[in-house]
Amino acid sequence: MRSFILILIGLLMSSSLSALTFQTRLEKVAWQVEGDQFECRLMQPVTGFGSGGFVRRAGESARFQLHAHDPWFSQGSAQLVAAAAPWQPGRTDVTLGQVSVQSGDKVFTSSFEQAGRLLSGLLEGRSPLVQHRQRYGGGPLEVRLLPVRFEKAYQDYLGCTAKLLPVNFDQVSQMQLSFTGGDVELSEQAQRNLDHLLIYLKADPSVNHIQLDGHSDNSGDRLTNRELSRQRALAVQNYLVSKGIPAEQITLRFHGERYPLVPNNSKANRAKNRRVTLKAERVTPQPTPPSAPAGGSPDNKAAQAHTAASL
Template sequence: MRLRLLTIVCLLASPANALTFQTRLERVQWQVEGDQFECRLTQPVAGFGAGEFVRRAGEQAIFRLQSPDRWMGNGYATLLAAAAPWQPGRGDIDLGMVSVIGSGEIPFNSSQLQAGRLLSGLLEGRSPVVRHRTLHGGESLEVRLLPARFAKAYEEFRACAAKLLPVNFDQVRQSQIGFPSGDIALDALGQAKLDIILQFLKADSSVNRIQLDGHSDNSGNRLTNRDLSRRRALAVEEYLIANGVPKEQITLRFHGERYPVVPNNSEANKAKNRRVTLKLERGPATTTAAAAGSAPSS
């Protein structure tokens, strides 16, 4: 009886004449899946597709809809943490707008802040609700997820998130390792950065090319700076090899002072220019090569 009453109240709470997508309460399911790289918490929505929370390694969760039939038109949708019908006196929480691109199966991604508030709302019995218009004709449209059986699934989602890597590919695909003035040895910060990258490389075997570009500031003469940049790149290469990276996957280049990221007009700026840039790529392994005069990758 309570399930039927709750379903009726939910439907009555929807805007008049809106095309509403919502799974029957007794059929609501939450699905959790993931690995070291990404975790997903999904509720299928009858007739529409699904709503899901996605958390990538190194990031907080976002919320998005999946709709293979592409119901939604371009524009901005309203995102709500709707009050539970059995808790009278509580209003909906308007979480703001999300930009919708109706041409794809995933029409939008929320911000991390919006997703966090939706997750908190679900634990309180609130429903994630998206209000927009249809792709053809502009009819009002509402997609609603229900909080039934959420608590257990959320614990599974958190357990999955606890096993995520500290970073994702986009965060480490191009990194910079800094060096003290005149020094060629890795400091503690540089080693810590490389350790995080190494952890990712051990998990993702599809990344099998690493390009190292050594740089210096303009404090010494050109020949000295060129040698410094070479020896810094070698220091990073040696650290990677010592920690299991095959030498044949590494390409090494050095450029001296030729490509500063900022002008060498202050000590702070010079510190930014004393660096080895590390670029990760997916593809066939390459052999090590030293190309002192070639331009660095962007």
């Protein structure tokens, strides 16, 4: 009995240290393409594991991602490889470096460069290969995608990416618009940045609020600087309203020289402080409170007045 237990333990240990490979059978390999103007995905389901493939957001290059149904991977680093196919004699694998493994469904996200090299490799018949280790001290773990039926799916993916917006929400949700000297007019670069935001807002009406904060350097007196910051914020607001953004979706504040990004101790630093910061966000409308009785007190009426100016 003791001998049997020792043999069983040995088998379990050798099994735990053996390589585990996830790969879909050749005849069942399928690349799936889906997306919209915000994101395009080119993915291959991997039998028993999950899926892997490429995700390209608007305004960015593609990244390679791996998704797992179960927590096969331990946290740490995995190696990413563009592996040569067995039917390509003379070719060697191309190691693309490490990726950081996370807990959860999304195992990792590659760099833009790694994803680009994997895409090029797939067009040459190479396989994206992820090498890691099993959780809890287990043996080697590999996940391999196959280049079978890739070219047609890749063309569909390119068709999807051609319709992507030029920017994504992260790129336009916060921006800083600079001004020259005592100028309050929008520069051409500032207008281009705002135009990108407008393109996104047209596509995503759920972004329904814009916060503008005007700033100045310390070149003038306090009242002059405050007025400059107000005029700069107004210039941005007027531009957005002229392009169709409802004025009620914009909150405007102005601060003069009170909140510098950097000390006003050089020409370059003062230029950085002459700015309007913009924040676009999704705001859930608050329920309208019950109407006050006719002839309400002056205090109640005054409380309904609102100004966004920051003194």
